[in-house]
Amino acid sequence: MRPASSPARRFPRTVASTWSDLNRSPATQAGPAKILAFERDGAHDRLSISFGSKILEGFPDRSAQADGLDHPGRPFHGRKMSYRVWAIRAGGESEADPLFIENGLLAVSFLSVDRDVSALPAQRAAFKAAFAEDRGQKPSAIPIQAGQLFRFVHEMKIGDRVVYPRKIDRTLLWGEISTPYLYDRSTNPDFPHRRGVRWLKSLAREEFSQGALYELGATLTIFEIRNFVAEFVRRFEPPAGAGESASALVEDDTQAVVARDIVETTRDFISKKLKTELKGSPIEPFVADLFRAMGYNAHATRASRDDGIDVIAHRDELGIEPPILKIQVKAHDGNIGADLVKSFYAMIHERDVGIYIATGGYTAAAREFARAKANLKLIDGAEFVGLVEKYYDGLGVKFRKLIPLKRLLVPDFEQVE
Structure with a gap:
């Protein structure tokens, strides 16, 4: 079963013709006709159509195919649903x-x-x-x-x-x-x-x-x-007279869509929390905690100026072995331009690595500049959310309470042949 809001082209000619007939019908005075769903079910094309608050469900007459489907008045074998x-x-x-x-x-x-x-x-x-x-x-x-x-x-x-x-x-x-x-x-x-x-x-x-x-x-x-x-x-x-409907146990083409929806809903939730609960200077300690979850020794620097280094991270205990990660974080909805990236990179020594994290994105010029620098990494909002997902269990209790998530298993349709 697949939801649908547009007629004609996606469906067999019987459905397209029924759509055309119904839109010319006095029944459409209740509101414009809208295909809710279509399903090929054995010898039938099952169709659900709404007129305003009313719903019809049934079968276009496939015998009309022999007539070339050129004449109006084709029967629609269904019933009116008067309930919600x-x-x-x-x-x-x-x-x-x-x-x-x-x-x-x-x-x-x-x-x-x-x-x-x-x-x-x-x-x-x-x-x-x-x-x-x-x-x-x-x-x-x-x-x-x-x-x-x-x-x-x-x-x-x-x-x-x-x-x-x-x-x-x-x-x-x-x-x-x-x-x-x-x-x-x-x-x-x-x-x-x-x-x-x-x-x-x-x-x-x-x-x-x-x-x-x-x-x-x-x-x-x-x-x-x-x-x-x-x-x-x-x-x-x-x-x-509709016969037995195909069981969802046999084939269900909504499973992959639902799995993707669950994943996207989680990512949307994380993104919203990052932009609302952690907007401004509170996001810097969060990023430091995220890098600690990734296995680094990391700490947020004291906020002194907006274009400074917000977080410093390193692998060794003392912070003297290269590379040292110098991180700037921007809770910004729009795209970060090349000038801001260049200003940040000017503070990065040759043996260090600069990481620019934005909750939004970057302009093409900013990305082109970063591609030419081996020790510069740009992390946009989508990648930032992905890192939070991946290392969530390693975050401190304070931040896990701020972004409350629960682990669950969803089907991995990329692994299904």
């Missing part, structure tokens, strides 16, 4: 799982507003104000928390579908919301905000593509599934 699909969690440690499974309830905590919020005006601003009454609430968290509870109360509708990623047995439960919002502190008072649910089906996580599972990995308690909604609907409620 949500994901919900049962607490960090599945504390609300008994309510979900045994009581048929979706239950969320949000104890900063421990009262019946159905009496609040149906406005996000009112929910934000209610959360702001809790003095212990972080201001930055208020819009996120308030937005989730608002959606739970007002945007989730009876008949909408919900996916519950159950940690206990690593399954995905598919249910239909069956009641309006209710406030109830019985059984488990830590999860008082509730809605009824009718569970329809349970499938193993392995039945879904890695991309679909990755979308479920969002850190929010409640959120709407958008990118892989067609896959969830197809697997939990396959259209009549």
